[in-house]
Amino acid sequence: MFRGIGRFSVNRPWLVVALWLVATAALIALAPQLKPTSDQAEFLPSHFESVRAVEIQKDAFPQSRQPAAIGVFQRADGGALTADDKKEVGEIAAGLQGEKLAKITEVVADPAAVSPDGKIALVHVFASTKTAHDEVLVDSVGTLRTEAADLLSGSDLELGLTGPTATVLDSQEASDSTDAMVMMSTLVLIIVLLLVIFRSPVIALMPVLIIGVVFMVTMGVIATASEIAGMEAPSSISAILIVVLFGVGTDYTLFLLFRYREHLREGMQPKEALATAAGRVGETITSAASVVIVAFLSLLLSSMGMLSSMGLSLAIAVAVTLVAALTLVPAVFSLLGTAAFWPSKAWRKQPRNAIAGRVGSFAARRPAAIAGVSGVLLAALALGVFGFKAEYDTESSLPDNLESVQAMKDFQSGFSAGQSDPTFVYVKATGGAELDKGALDAYGKELSGVDGVDQVAPALVSPDGRVAQYSVVLDYRPTEDRAMDLVNGALRDTVHEAAPKGTEQYVGGSTAVLADVQTAVNRDYKLVFPIAAVAIMLILGLMLRSVIAPWYLMIAVGLGFGGTLGATVWLFQTGSNGLLFMLPVIVYLFVVAIGTDYNILMVARLREEIRSGKEPREAVQQAVTHSAPTIGAAAVILAGTFGVLMLADNSMLKQMGFAVAFGILLSAFVIGILLVPAVTTLAGPKAWWPGNRHDTPGRDGAEPAGDQDSDVLVGSEGR
Template structure:
């Protein structure tokens, strides 16, 4: 099949290229825009209590104003606010109120909203929509920041706006800068590394131009699928999409180009060499892409909407990249022929590959020692995984110079840490009954008695009198561990116990959402990991026609996963003193390192199988396979790790964690697992590694495989 695809695209290059360009233009013009969201509540299913509380709020208090942001005032000299300062606070709030911003209901300043030490005053910004992350609300907050400068002039005050909408604004704007930086750094990195590897400006730029076309097509398909499927994209999807497309795309292009160059060096004509390259490496690329795709699609089993949307999005991107690698790339290089390598002449010469041959010889001569050392290194790094601590506070990862972050720090000096975003508790009478005042008073007193609760508002009854809302201000920041533990445990237990007979109580708000996300993530760890692992094993089994090889490959990859996460724990929690790591990091590392990193294992084992089928003795087959694979795997891993490593340039600490973990994990997978551990284990197992496929290699051999003159395919037993 891959030979037929290769022949079609190589012999009809213009038709293939025009078809891709038309698809890119059409999708760019017609596809809806991809609209990411910051609201984590969008990502939880309806059976979680925080989602039920939000629905109850919408039903019982449909017109109730929603706190969107807080204006924090203080004197420039840090002193106590004077009477004229407090008057100026009121004037600023009134001036903003008179501006009539989109979806902003009120800007209120309360003379009583002054800190106990008299140094900080607050004004509340209330939205007339439940969704405080609404684009209009966020844009209105941005405009308020600019408009407040004029009435504040001439006073001794300075101010900052914080809270949910302000944080979303700063996150959006810093993310936009990050995406542009990541795109530029990724392009420069790929161009420079490809130029160094092939010494050709055309090969340095052509893959980048090709992937830009693929990026346009994939982005359009993802946006269309999100629109039709009602999926909500997480804010991080755009940054991940960039590195996945450019990283994986460059990998697949390198797999093809190295095999194409190998065929040219053996004397093949350019077009025939290109067809043979597609035929030889097509199954490997398809299997590698298939492993990544099924791993991403395993996220559909997640209870987290962000994961369920991220999985299909990245799966679509990898599928488009696979098709492009087998069609668009051969078509482009068919037009160029050997001119693609200009001005370098190295494609005409067999390289000495001294280092690669030494590695191959070491692996084949001392398999037990190399396996023990490489496994030992991974095991030592894996010890750090036991110290992993999940961090749910996304705001803590934002750059410290953002206005929302700085204003929040000022607010917390004078008010309860949870004051900016109170937890909301709802009490609902069942069967159409009404709540009585004594019941509400007793319930209120029970909430006040919970350790860790700072303040509890008086009950706010709904118009029908069947629901009451209590605003609970915690002593901790809404997203920190103590707040999440308090809400998920003691507070929810207390409201359940204090709810009068014939009523039910629900805890909602940001902290409750994060508590439910923690529960959902723990569920996903237990479900998504095994499903993705089994799916990848099935693909490996189909590729290798073996039951044994996929087992030890996945064990080695699992060890690599633990080593990657352990190294990240030691660096960020140990060396840098972070309180925890991004709560999604284990899922991301598992999927990116296990799925994408498996590409190199697949390439190595497929090459081993090819050498065995030629009748090469087992140890010599290992030596040749390793020596031939070192240049390809090394180049691909450095580029792929580099593209993910670019995320470490971001100001966001969670993107830095993600960048380090994935890039370091890919390097571990390539240089320790694929080039050392996997071939040595294969050597030690001998023909058992291929069971039962070694019994009939000719039937399983892909058509169009490039062979040296005199090569023959024989069974594993004959090659011994």
């Protein structure tokens, strides 16, 4: 099959290119717009209490004022507000109210909303929509910020806008600039690395142009699939997709070019060499991509919509990249011919691979020492995992220089830590009768008595008298661990145990959402990790026709996962609230899936050398010598593209960029090139059981390794 696809793409290149251009134009024109969100509640299943609370609030209080933003006023000199300052705050609020911006219903200055030290005054901005991410509302808050700056011109006061929609506005603007920075840095990095490897400007630029087309197709397919599946994409998905597409896409292109160059050196004509390379590398790329796709698709089992939508998006991205690698890449290089290597003449010469040869010789002579040292190194790094602390507030990763972030810090310096974002408790009568006011007052006192609760506002009763809402201000910052522990523990216990008879109770608000996210993620860790591991092991077993090899390959990659996460904990967690709660899943899937690809290449080459009749030491030396250049080049490019995320201002993208880049380098250079060959050598023929029953050199029916299609798993090796 792969030979047929390769020959078709090479012999009909213009047709293949035309089909891709038509598909790209159609998706750009017809696909819906991808609308990412960072609202955690939108990613939780409907049965969680915090989500049910949102629905209760929408039904019982449809006309209630919805907080959109908070204006934090203070004097530029840091002193206490004067009577004239407070009067000016009221005038500015009235002026902003007079702008009548879309979906902003009120801009209110409450004379009582002044901090105890008299230094901060608040203006509350209310909206007609309950969705902080509403596009019209976000635009209006942006306009409000601009108008407020004009009104404050020449004043002694300073204003910072924070709150739900103001944070969304800053988050979107920061994300847009991050995407542009990541895209540009990734392009420069890939071009430079390809130029160093092949010394050809054509090869340096062409993969970038091809993947640019693939990126547009992928975004259209993801937007269409997300709309059909009813999924929301996480706000960070664009930056992640950029590095995945350009990193993995460049790797697959590299696999093809190495084998294409190898066949040219053997004397084949360009089209024949390219068609043969595409056919033989096709299975390599498909095998590698299937492991990654299966790993990403395992996220669909997650109860968190954020993880399942990310898994779907990334699986689609890799699938589209795979199709492009099998069709578009061979077609483009068929049109270019050997001119693709211009001006370099290195494609005509056999390389010496001196460094790889020395590494291969060392690996062949000292397998036990290499296995021991590599294992100890990985285990030592993995010790950091025991100190991992999850951070569930994605907004905490925003840069400190954003207005909403700084304004929130100013707010919390003058008011109770939880006052900016209170927790809400809803009590709903289950029968036809209305709620009893006396019982509601007594219930409010019970809530006030919970340790860690600062204050509880009197119950707000719905027009039909059947639902009551309590605004509960905590002593803690709404997104910190103590707040989540309180909401998920003592507060929820009191809410349910002390409630009036004949009622249902729900705890909602941002803290409750984060507490439910924590519960969902802990459940997902226990489900997704094992299922992804089993699926990958099954694929490895089928590809390698072995029961033994998949076990030690997965153990090796598991050590790589632990070492990667442990190193990230030691580097980033000191002095922070914790690491991105999704980081273990992301590291697990990327490091396990992509790291396994490098192991497949090495193990398959080892088996090929052994089947050709070489002694174990010679087989290891040859396998490492011929596989290390490709594994190393692919890993450096892929790690570099993820490492670009460390340039972002978003701390969670920094963590993700380092973790995946470090994990890929660890998987390639420590596990793929050293540990796996060493363990395979120590395992001997048992590594290939039961496939080795038919692979023994010289047995009847056993063909030379190089003549069998099954061995194209090593097709990406540069020689």
